[in-house]
Amino acid sequence: MAQVTMRDMLDAGVHFGHQTRYWNPKMAPYIFGERNKIHIIDLEKTLPLYNDAMNFISRMAASGGTILFVGTKRAAQSTVSSEAKRCAMPFVDRRWLGGMLTNFKTVKESIGRLKQLETMMDDGTLARISKKEGLSLQREQAKLERSLGGIKDMGGTPDVLFVIDVGYEKIAVREAVKLGIPVVAVVDTNHSPDGVDYIIPGNDDATRAIQLYMGSAADTIIEGRQTAEVAALIRKEDSERGKAERAADKGADKGDKRAGSRRSKQKDGAAAEDKGNVPGEKVPGGENSSTEGGGEAA
Template sequence: MQKIEYKELLDAGVHFGHLTRKWDPRMAPYIFMERNGIHVIDLNKTKVSLEQAQEQIKNIVKSGRKIMFVATKKQAKEVVATEAARLKMPFVTDRWLGGMLTNFATVRKSLKKMNSIDKLMKSEEFMNLAKRERLMLEREKEKLERVLGGIADQTRLPAALFVIDVKREHIAVKEAKKLGIPVFAIVDTNSNPEDIDYVIPGNDDAFKSIALLTKAVGSAIEEGIQERKKEKEEANQAELEAEKIAADKAEEAKAPEAPAADAEGDKE
């Protein structure tokens, strides 16, 4: 798991908050000082918070569950989508559909529809449709993929959310809170940290800051995946060894007993 050093946080500008007049007083415990009208985030607290979040995220993934990435702001979309796709985790980077968590049954219907259109477009039947119908289906598929493409393989609710900019993604945070789904988030000085289970105080606007923190979370997920894989392999190996021991014992039980020595022959 990638441990981020203080200098890396500093170089990425993670400490730069918003203008003091835009601050949320509830972020006061995470603010180090004010400089030139801008709040400076305490990077020591960022480092500790990040490491705590990484450990929790690793354990969630190790148990076989998923972390959903949520980042719809322009400077975060690409890095978040790339990291989530690499780790085979669900992500939302276009826009958050109201009810994506609280009305997941409806979202699943839309996912099924998207998959149905995809199958139809790959079949011969698609070419037999009128040009106008084909164009309408292509547009509908494109629209669904843009909004739901990142959660196409999602069959159940995620175990947790990782959010960039909780102020912007307040609907996602609200839905997660309603369902008791923990939220890990990069929280800037203009946001309310009270609804976030694992606050990572930091700059949620600069690309370098977002990329560094997202990749740090990604490394925790990767380690969780690897540890789960290792545990499965060890369990399978133990099972094979147990089966072999049982088979050996069964063979021993079937083997005929050696004939008893002839009594008279022994006397001679």
């Protein structure tokens, strides 16, 4: 998991909350104090909660889960899109469309239309139609790309929502709660943590703070995937080694059985030979028959 220290949080301004007059009493447990009418967030509480959230994200990534990054406010847009792309996760960085989760079936149809338009642009279809119609389709494609471009490769609803500013993204949080999707979110002093499964008390406005959250989450996802790949490779090697050992043991057992069978046959043959040479028994053409013949001739 990507390690973030309290010094990193201080440098990024994570501890700066909102003006005291805008505070939400439900955030009182995470407030250290105030300075110049600004609430100061207690980073000694933020850091372990942040680590819990990142551990959860790491486990979800390692198990192949999908984490949807959500940050549509201006300060978060570029960071959300760049970090989500870096770790190959879906994202929403412009406007959250109502029903994006709860009515995903309809959203998926719009995604299908977006992909159809992209195919038309790539294969030269637009060049074969009128200029007016072509411009209309290009505008439609651009509009859909702004709204759905970040989730066009998301096959279904995500396994986790990672949200910057629960107040700004309250519709997204509400839809996730309705569907039982776990929510990891940065919550500032002016918002309620209700509905958030993994709360990160911190500044949700400063660009450097947002870069810290998103960059660390992306690193955690990448590391989680790599850990899962290594574990899968080890399991595969162990499985192949086990098969080889079982095959060798089986071959050894067959060899032992064949050797035992040969020894048994040899023993039976020796017993039969001993039985055929009983002491005192006359053997045709032997010494006893010759002696008897000589006596009669004399």
